[in-house]
Amino acid sequence: MINYDTLFSNTLKNTKPSGIRKFFDLLADMGDVTALTVGQPDFVTPYHIREAAIESLEEGKTYYTANAGTKELREEISSYLSRRFGLSYDAKSEVFVTVGGSEAIDVALRSFINPGDEVIIPTPTFVCYEPLAKMAGATPVIINCRAECGWKLTADELREKITDKTKMLVLPYPNNPTGAVLDKEELEAIAEVLRGTNIIVLSDEIYAELTYGKRHISIASIEGMRERTIIASGFSKAYAMTGWRLGYLAAPKEILSEMLKLHQYAIMCAPTASQFAGREAMREGDADVEYMRAEYNRRRLRIYEGLKEIGIDSVMPEGAFYIFPYIGGFGLSSEEFCERLLYEERCAIVPGTAFGEAGEGYARISYAYSTRHIKEALSKIARFIEKLKAEGRGN
Amino acid sequence: MEKLLTLLERDATLTPAELAVMLSKEEGEIKEMIAELEANGTILGYKTIVDWDKTDREYVNALIEVKVMPQHDGGFDKIADKIKHLPEIKGLYLMSGGFDFTVLLEGKTMKEVAFFVARKLAPLENVTATATHFVLKTYKDKGTVYDMPEKDPRDKLLI
Known part of the structure; x- marks a missing residue:
């Protein structure tokens, strides 16, 4: 009989499934649950964007596009990056279209990593960087960011972790799951550490449109950083287009042309209909983004205040659509807290440890839900907290 | 603003x-x-959107096309004044095209609506013709889609 164990690549075998598998198994088995777990918008892609794809299909545009994506979409991305973030990337040689932000991250990592290279990853963060870095042969170097610093990577923490082997820094801001956004001064401080090194920055800016009360600033716009920055971004979060699998990479042409080789052989091109939709989104979608941003912002306030009333504190999130409250004061681990909340109140939130060890004591709550749903979940959480207090836990 | x-x-x-x-x-x-x-009357009021089909209440909505003979001294507005004060009427619009007014009306039964048209609306001076259309089902009203999907289509396990 065939022995699969001897066949799989060692790096794949050593890639662990999510650390909170048990919690997920539990969640999968529960039927009717008030979930605040989902990491994607609750909005449907605006109709005019869907229509652009429908039209492209009606017109029979079902062929491959150029590897880098259609000329029109790349031009749109280039002018969008300039219009929104003051960045200058040549449409022809410094931008290419990917299958979602996920491919962009994978391509960027695999294009640079040699076995043993170190990739610095500030956590808590989205789950993909560490396994993808490992699959590329890198040694992930984790920085545990702290709530006291607003979950932001600090220049000192970064400096401490840099070695001769450091190849890349992942900069995942606006951050999932904490909602942290880096300000100009904070980016300047990080840039100061990087200047003069040979370290590449992979800036995951997928939530760039979803910041509240302040504009997202790309590290590429900080002096001296453009030459070492790869921007990975996409359409999923800003335009509610998760299922379209459409993203992009922007980087200096010397980097981009090399990365394109990988994309060309592994992917060929991003889905054509999605590219037509993406062009329409960037051309005509500003008002949609503005509306969705305002909606998230209102929910952000409601959930922050709602949790505070129950006695649960959080760092006020400034971006994305998550809040990362402290739930560690009840003598339960994050996973225990979330499991009991799920069992006893049928309310689901994600244990902070899903996003790295630094998330112990915290949980991620998504507010990409209607306010009615959020209200229902908050009342369940409130009842659960009362119960924990009655057990003599917490204050 | x-x-x-x-x-x-x-x-x-x-x-x-x-x-x-x-x-x-x-x-x-x-x-x-x-x-x-x-x-300044820009905001005229705040109301609730109710899907009455979810209740036991009996009701029927109708859209009535009304043709009128405009009056010399007040045009359509004067006729509209007479119609709009009838309490059964929920909406009144002056239209372009083949007829003059659209009247939105709610009654308990079709019979009640028919009586209203026959006894109150049609006999009004200047009304020359009416055509009553009953609403069979509401899919969307005031921008709100009825029968919202009850289940969140998103996979709750994807983080």
Whole structure:
């Protein structure tokens, strides 16, 4: 009989499934649950964007596009990056279209990593960087960011972790799951550490449109950083287009042309209909983004205040659509807290440890839900907290 | 101002504090703006959208096309004045095209609506013809889609 164990690549075998598998198994088995777990918008892609794809299909545009994506979409991305973030990337040689932000991250990592290279990853963060870095042969170097610093990577923490082997820094801001956004001064401080090194920055800016009360600033716009920055971004979060699998990479042409080789052989091109939709989104979608941003912002306030009333504190999130409250004061681990909340109140939130060890004591709550749903979940959480207090836990 | 009105038109339950967050303004400023809009009649009221099909209440909605003979001294407005004060009427619009007014009407039964048209609307001076259309099902009203999907289609396990 065939022995699969001897066949799989060692790096794949050593890639662990999510650390909170048990919690997920539990969640999968529960039927009717008030979930605040989902990491994607609750909005449907605006109709005019869907229509652009429908039209492209009606017109029979079902062929491959150029590897880098259609000329029109790349031009749109280039002018969008300039219009929104003051960045200058040549449409022809410094931008290419990917299958979602996920491919962009994978391509960027695999294009640079040699076995043993170190990739610095500030956590808590989205789950993909560490396994993808490992699959590329890198040694992930984790920085545990702290709530006291607003979950932001600090220049000192970064400096401490840099070695001769450091190849890349992942900069995942606006951050999932904490909602942290880096300000100009904070980016300047990080840039100061990087200047003069040979370290590449992979800036995951997928939530760039979803910041509240302040504009997202790309590290590429900080002096001296453009030459070492790869921007990975996409359409999923800003335009509610998760299922379209459409993203992009922007980087200096010397980097981009090399990365394109990988994309060309592994992917060929991003889905054509999605590219037509993406062009329409960037051309005509500003008002949609503005509306969705305002909606998230209102929910952000409601959930922050709602949790505070129950006695649960959080760092006020400034971006994305998550809040990362402290739930560690009840003598339960994050996973225990979330499991009991799920069992006893049928309310689901994600244990902070899903996003790295630094998330112990915290949980991620998504507010990409209607306010009615959020209200229902908050009342369940409130009842659960009362119960924990009655057990003599917490204050 | 226009953004504020658009948001309130979508959801009148938004509090001044929430509107302030959404529009990057101070709460006090929002309160003042709303007070002004209410005072000058731009905001006429706040209502609830009810799907009566979810209740036992019997009702029927009708859309009635009305043709009239315009009056010399007041044109259509004068006729509209007479129609709009009938309490059964929920909506009244002056139309372009093949007829003059659209009247939206709610009654308990089709018979009641038919009686209303025959006894109150048609006999009005200047009304020359009516055509009554009953609503069979409401899919969307005032921008709100009825029969919203009850289940969240998103996979709750994807983080």
